[in-house]
Amino acid sequence: MTASRTIALLEMQIKSDPYNPGLYIDLARAFLDKGDEERARRIVATRRKLPSKDPSIHLQWGRLAEELGMAAQARDSYELAVSMDPTNAELHYRTALLHYEHGGWERALKHLKRTVLLAPENEEARSLLASLYEEMGFGVLAQEDKKASRGDSPPLVQSTLEGPSGRDISILLNLFRGKEFGYTKFGIGPAGDLFFEPVDGVMGDPEVLRHLSGEAAYGTYPLRSDKTLRYCAFRVFIPWRRILENIKNSGFLAISESHVQGYARKIMRRATELGLPAYLEDPGDRERRVWFFFEEFIPVDLASRFLSALWDQIPAPDVDLSTEMFVGYKASGIGHREDSLPLPLGLNPRTGRRSLFLREDGEPVEDQWLFLRKMRTLSRKGLKTFLHGGSRGLHPAPLSSRDDVKRLRERCQVLNEILKKARSGRNLRLEEKRVLFFILGFLPDGREMLHHVLEPCPDYRPKKLDQLFARLGSHPISCPKVRYLLPEITGYVRCDCTFRLPPGFYPNPLLHLKSETMV
Numbered sequence: 001m002t003a004s005r006t007i008a009l010l011e012m013q014i015k016s017d018p019y020n021p022g023l024y025i026d027l028a029r030a031f032l033d034k035g036d037e038e039r040a041r042r043i044v045a046t047r048r049k050l051p052s053k054d055p056s057i058h059l060q061w062g063r064l065a066e067e068l069g070m071a072a073q074a075r076d077s078y079e080l081a082v083s084m085d086p087t088n089a090e091l092h093y094r095t096a097l098l099h100y101e102h103g104g105w106e107r108a109l110k111h112l113k114r115t116v117l118l119a120p121e122n123e124e125a126r127s128l129l130a131s132l133y134e135e136m137g138f139g140v141l142a143q144e145d146k147k148a149s150r151g152d153s154p155p156l157v158q159s160t161l162e163g164p165s166g167r168d169i170s171i172l173l174n175l176f177r178g179k180e181f182g183y184t185k186f187g188i189g190p191a192g193d194l195f196f197e198p199v200d201g202v203m204g205d206p207e208v209l210r211h212l213s214g215e216a217a218y219g220t221y222p223l224r225s226d227k228t229l230r231y232c233a234f235r236v237f238i239p240w241r242r243i244l245e246n247i248k249n250s251g252f253l254a255i256s257e258s259h260v261q262g263y264a265r266k267i268m269r270r271a272t273e274l275g276l277p278a279y280l281e282d283p284g285d286r287e288r289r290v291w292f293f294f295e296e297f298i299p300v301d302l303a304s305r306f307l308s309a310l311w312d313q314i315p316a317p318d319v320d321l322s323t324e325m326f327v328g329y330k331a332s333g334i335g336h337r338e339d340s341l342p343l344p345l346g347l348n349p350r351t352g353r354r355s356l357f358l359r360e361d362g363e364p365v366e367d368q369w370l371f372l373r374k375m376r377t378l379s380r381k382g383l384k385t386f387l388h389g390g391s392r393g394l395h396p397a398p399l400s401s402r403d404d405v406k407r408l409r410e411r412c413q414v415l416n417e418i419l420k421k422a423r424s425g426r427n428l429r430l431e432e433k434r435v436l437f438f439i440l441g442f443l444p445d446g447r448e449m450l451h452h453v454l455e456p457c458p459d460y461r462p463k464k465l466d467q468l469f470a471r472l473g474s475h476p477i478s479c480p481k482v483r484y485l486l487p488e489i490t491g492y493v494r495c496d497c498t499f500r501l502p503p504g505f506y507p508n509p510l511l512h513l514k515s516e517t518m519v
Contacts, residue, residue, distance in 0.1 A: 003030055003033055003034040004034070006030045007027065007030045007031065007034070010023055010026055010027045010030060011027065014027065019050060019051075021047065021050040021052050021057050021061075022057065022060075024043055024047040024050065025057070025060050025061065025064060027043060028040045028043040028044055028047075028064055029064065031043065032064070032067065032068070037068060040064075040068060041068050041070065044061065044064055044065050044068060044070060044073060045070075045073070048061045048065070048073060048076075048077060053084065054084075055080075055081040055082075055084040055085035055088065055091070056081075058077045058078070058080045058081035058084070059077070059078070059081045059091060061073075061077040062074045062075075062077035062078040062081060062094065063094075065077060066094075066098070071098060071101070071102055074098055075095065075098045075099065075102075075104075078091060078094055078095040078098065079095060082095055082111070086114075087118060088118075089114075089115050089118035089119035089122065092111040092112075092114040092115040092118065093111070093112075093115040093119075093122065093124075093125050095107070095111045096108045096109075096110075096111035096112045096115060096125070096128070097128075099111065100112075100128065100132075108128075108132065109129070109132055112125055112128055112129040112132065113129065116129055164208075164209070164212060164369060165369075166205070167373075168369045168372060168373070169205050169208045169209070171372050171373060171375075172208060172343065172344075172345070172372060173203065173204075173208065175230075175231065175293050175372075175375065175377075176220050176222075176230075176231060176343055177220070177230050178220040178221045178222040178223065178224065178229065178230070178231075178328070179220065179221035179222075179223065179224055179225070179338075180224055180225060181200070181201070181202060182198055182199065182200055182201070182221060183198075183199050183201070183202075183203040183207070183218060183219065183220050183221065183340075184196040184197065184198060184199060184218065184219040184220065184221065184340040185197055185199050185216060185217070185218055185219075186216075186217035186218070186219060186342050186349050187217075187349065188349055188350075194349055194350055196219060196340050199218075203218060203220060208343070211342075211343055211345075211346040212345055212346060214346065214347035214352075217342045217346050217347065217348075217349045218342065218343055218346070219340040219341050219342045219343055220340065220343070221328060221338050221339075221340055222326075222327065222328035222340075223300060223327070223328035223329055223338060224297060226297075227299060227300050227301075228297035228298055228299055228300065229294075229297060229298065229300055229303055229327065229328055230293065230294050230296070230297050230298075231291060231292065231293045231294065232291075232292055232303045232304075232306070232307060232325070232326060232327050232328075233289045233290060233291045233292065233325075233326040233341070234264070234267055234289065234290040234307065234311075234323060234324070234325060234326070235287060235288075235289055235323065235324040235325075235326050235341075236260050236263050236264045236267070236287065236288045236289070236290075236317070236321060236322070236323050237260060237286060237287040237288075237321070237322055237324075238253070238256045238257065238260060238286050238287075238320065238321065238322070239320075239321075239322045242256070242320055243286070253286065256286070256320050256321070257286045259317075259320065259321055260286060260287065260288050260321055261282075261288055261362050263288075263317045263321055263323070264280055264288035264289070264290055265280065265360065265361075265362055266314060266315075267290045267310070267314055268280045268290050268360060269360065270310070270313055270314050271290070271292075271310060272360070274310070274313075274386060275382070275386075276292065276310070276378060276382075276386060277292070277293070277375070277376040277377065277378055278290050278291070278292055279291045279292075279293075279357055279375060280357065280358040280359075280360075280362075281344050281355060281356070281357050281358065282355065282356050282357075282358055282364070283341075283342065283344070283348055283355045284347065284348030284350075284351050284352075284353035284354060284355045284356075285348050285350055285351050285353070288358075289326070289341070291344075292306070292307075292378060293375065293376075293377045293378065294377055294378050294379075294380070294383070295377040295378060295379040295380065296379075296380060298380060298383065298458075299427070299458040299459075300327055300328065300329075301427065301458035301459040302383070302458035303327050304325065304327050305387065305458060305459070305460065305461070306383055306386070306387065307325045307327070308325070308461075309386070309387055311323075311325070326339065326341060328340075342355070344356075344357060345357075345368060356368060357371055357372075384425070384456070387455075388455065401440075401443040401444055401445045401446070401448075401449045404443050404444075404513055405419075405440065405443070405449060407512060407513060408439070408509060408510075408512055408513070411497070411512040412439075412497070412509045412512055413493040413494050413495065414435070414482055414486060414489050414490060414493060414495050414509075415435070415436075415439055415509060416493075417489050417493055418432050418435060418436055418489075419436075419453060422436075422453050422454055422456060422457055423453070423456055424456070425456045425457065425458070426457065426458075427457050427458055427459050428454075428457060431485040431486055432486065433454075434477070434485065435477055435482055435485060435486060436450070436453065436454075437450065437468065437469070437472060438472070438473070438476050438477035439476060439477060439508075439509050439510065440453065441469060441472045441476075442476045442510060446469070446472075447465075447466070447469045450465060450469060451465060476508045476509070476510050477508060477509070478506050478507060478508050479495065479497065479507040479508060479509065480507070482495065482509070483495055497512070499511045
């Protein structure tokens with residue numbers, strides 16, 4: 001049958017079935033075989049989006065668009081087919097090739113990873129993935145994919161750090177003490193992703209030696225079961241999307257890495273100026289970390305507040321940088337999940353480079369173990385001194401309300417218990433804060449007094465306090481409401497005051513300030 005006869009027959013079928021995408025694909029193919037590319041393109045452009053839940057239809061549209069040089073339309077069709085059939089390795093590979101050819105490195109990387117996961121035998125996909133990793137500076141990942149494509153098993157890296165004694169290992173483990181039971185092991189997934197998995201047990205000398213030799217990469221969970229920790233850090237890094245956008249621009253990535261180092265050094269210098277011991281680490285890639293170690297386990301809220309207070313004193317980073325506080329957990333959905341980082345001084349699982357501590361000028365410390373022995377920890381007293389005086393200054397009790405609070409403490413035992421708990425440096429429960437806000441918030445200088453009272457609490461956040469104060473209602477809390485909210489306090493302290501109530505008044509703790517209302 002001639003091409004013209006085929007076209008005429010297809011056009012007749014389309015008249016009786018105008019919403020059949022398969023007929024339009026055949027018609028476009030017939031025009032292409034006839035040499036009429038213009039009409040074939042017109043059909044692809046106007047009929048490609050006819051509704052269909054069959055991934056093979058979108059695959060055919062993609063192939064046709066690719067043959068006609070319509071790259072954007074081909075990518076759209078392949079992406080649509082992939083969304084309908086996410087386990088089809090061929091679809092992922094074709095989509096990756098199109099993105100790669102047109103500079104869509106992020107999407108190319110995503111689909112190449114899926115291709116390798118679904119079809120490990122696809123050597124072309126592995127080779128292309130390895131070249132992308134190489135251009136990103138992830139040498140180990142590139143080697144993993146190259147060796148896998150040849151069927152080799154990657155040898156263990158044998159590079160070691162000279163001179164670790166038993167004492168040095170103990171110091172390292174003591175600095176990075178965290179969760180009571182369990183630690184993490186970092187690895188590279190089938191598609192080259194870096195991940196960590198939990199390991200049951202307690203990390204000891206054998207694990208540290210394997211970590212230092214490059215045989216494995218281990219880390220600890222900072223957060224203990226009682227929500228306390230002994231170390232935290234700032235992470236400064238190039239956003240992943242920016243790395244992907246500039247895979248072929250090694251000069252830009254090198255400049256960005258120098259900006260990362262410069263900003264991390266700025267954090268370290270500011271901490272040093274404030275008398276805070278801070279330690280800069282190059283983990284062997286385009287990231288830098290500034291570590292802080294505490295003399296004892298402190299509440300995670302206090303550590304977060306410490307990092308936030310220090311961050312407030314440092315100018316914001318450039319647009320091509322990201323900064324993150326590391327306190328042992330990350331937001332995940334509506335909750336949180338434990339987080340971990342590899343211990344320093346090991347080999348980076350991605351690049352194969354040694355993680356090293358740096359001097360203030362950004363150069364590696366000559367003797368890493370001697371440097372480790374000289375590291376200082378921050379005491380709780382030093383931490384509180386910084387938070388009260390070093391960051392934003394201690395909020396003094398406002399003079400106009402000081403006598404009022406003294407009288408309230410003497411006459412309202414419930415309020416006195418809450419104030420004692422706050423001044424001891426413990427977190428208040430939500431109900432206790434509510435009672436505090438609806439009593440002290442109605443004093444002449446209520447906002448300043450709330451800052452003064454709540455500042456010692458680990459979860460104190462001045463901006464959040466101001467926001468809550470702005471939404472404070474127009475009436476103080478009643479005594480029955482106090483008893484309802486805090487039965488565990490009113491069960492052992494007196495809460496049975498009686499008042500001579502003026503017309504329109506109800507019993508509330510602020511009536512203690514009006515002597516004529518007392519019975």
